[in-house]
Amino acid sequence: MVISESRFLTALLLLLATALTVRPEPAAAQRRDAVLATGSSTVAPFTNAVADRLAEGGARRAEVRSVGTVHGFNEFCQGTSLRFADIQDASRRMNFTEFGLCASRGVHEIMELMIGFDGIVVAHRHGLPSPNFTRAQLWLGSAKEIPRDGRLVPNPHRSWRDVSQQLPDWPIRVIGPPPTSGTRDSFTDLVMLAGCQALPEVRAIRDTAQRRRVCTTVREDGGWVDGGEDDEVIVGQVVDGAIGTLGIFGFSFLERNLARIDGATIDGIDDTRENIASGRYPIARPLYIYVKRPNLDLVPGLRAFVQEYVSEAAMGPEGYLIRRGLVGLDDASRARLRQAVADGAIMLRRPGE
Missing domain, CATH: 3.40.190.10 (Periplasmic binding protein-like II)
Incomplete structure (x- = not known):
C-alpha cells in the first residue's frame, strides 16, 4: 500500500504531538529511598511509632504526613508515580468516590488492612x-x-x-x-x-x-x-x-x-x-492503612514496614501500638491480617460491596 505524502506528514505530526504531551517522570520521581505515608491524624501516631521502631534498627525513617483522611486519599489516589504516597492512613474506610478516583488514575492494586479500632x-x-x-x-x-x-x-x-x-x-x-x-x-x-x-x-x-x-x-x-x-x-x-x-x-x-x-x-x-x-x-x-502493592517491590523498606506494622511486637496484646492507644484486634483477626500481607491480597471490589 502506498501512503501519500500528506497522510504521512499528518501521521508524523500526530506522533510528535503525542510524544510532546506524554511527559516522562523526572528521574527523582521514579525512585525514592524512604517510605512515604499520608492521611489520618488519628492513625499517624501509630504509623510514626512503626517508623521510629524501624529507624532504631538502622532503617531509613519513613516520612509520615498528617493531613487528614480526606486530603490523604486525594494524594494517595493521584497516580502510581513515586511522587505520591505508598501508604494511606485512614480513620474510616475508603469510600466509593475515593475508590473511583484511584481507579481513574491507574491505582488499582491496593491492599486494605484494618489495623484495629478506635x-x-x-x-x-x-x-x-x-x-x-x-x-x-x-x-x-x-x-x-x-x-x-x-x-x-x-x-x-x-x-x-x-x-x-x-x-x-x-x-x-x-x-x-x-x-x-x-x-x-x-x-x-x-x-x-x-x-x-x-x-x-x-x-x-x-x-x-x-x-x-x-x-x-x-x-x-x-x-x-x-x-x-x-x-x-x-x-x-x-x-x-x-x-x-x-x-x-x-x-x-x-x-x-x-x-x-x-x-x-x-x-x-x-x-x-x-x-x-x-x-x-x-x-x-475501625482504623485502616491502605498500601499500593506494586510499591512493595519499588520502594526500599516498604515491605518490611508493612510487615512490622502487623507484627505481634507492634499490635499483639502487649505490642507497642497497643501501649500507644490502638484498640487491638483479636488473635484470629491478627492472624488473618498477617496472612493477607503475606499473600499481597488486594481490594477486588468497591468498598461496601
Whole structure:
C-alpha cells in the first residue's frame, strides 16, 4: 500500500504531538529511598511509632504526613508515580468516590488492612463531673438548625442545660475535627445522623437531601468550632478553654492525656477499650492503612514496614501500638491480617460491596 505524502506528514505530526504531551517522570520521581505515608491524624501516631521502631534498627525513617483522611486519599489516589504516597492512613474506610478516583488514575492494586479500632471521645477538662450524653442531645447542641414548634429554627441552645435538665450548665462550645478529617466523617455518621434521625420531627422531613443537610450542618455561632488536624492541639484547647469546653477526637489521645482530660459517657456506655473493641460504645470505628502493592517491590523498606506494622511486637496484646492507644484486634483477626500481607491480597471490589 502506498501512503501519500500528506497522510504521512499528518501521521508524523500526530506522533510528535503525542510524544510532546506524554511527559516522562523526572528521574527523582521514579525512585525514592524512604517510605512515604499520608492521611489520618488519628492513625499517624501509630504509623510514626512503626517508623521510629524501624529507624532504631538502622532503617531509613519513613516520612509520615498528617493531613487528614480526606486530603490523604486525594494524594494517595493521584497516580502510581513515586511522587505520591505508598501508604494511606485512614480513620474510616475508603469510600466509593475515593475508590473511583484511584481507579481513574491507574491505582488499582491496593491492599486494605484494618489495623484495629478506635473510639471517638467527647472529652472535657479533667476533674469535672462527666456528663452522660445521648447522641440526640449532642446533635441538639451542635446542629445549626433544630426543630421547634413544627419548623426549623436557628439553634437557640446556649447551655447544655438548655438541651436537657440532666446535663450540666456548661456553655455549649464543641471543638471538633475539620471537614477534611475522617474523624469528622465518622462523627457525622455515628452521632449527627444517628442522633438527628432519632427525633420524630426530623424523620418527618420527606426530602432526603434536606434531611441530611439539617442533620449534618453544624452551628456557626461559636457553639461548634472546627479544630485542626492535630488532635493534640484540640486536647490543649479543651484543657485551656472555658469550663465545659468539649473536644472531639480519637480514644488514643484521651488515653495519653488522662491527667488532663476525661471522656463523657455516650448513650450510657463508657469509652473503654473493651466497649470499643466489642462495638458496644456507640462511636467506635475501625482504623485502616491502605498500601499500593506494586510499591512493595519499588520502594526500599516498604515491605518490611508493612510487615512490622502487623507484627505481634507492634499490635499483639502487649505490642507497642497497643501501649500507644490502638484498640487491638483479636488473635484470629491478627492472624488473618498477617496472612493477607503475606499473600499481597488486594481490594477486588468497591468498598461496601
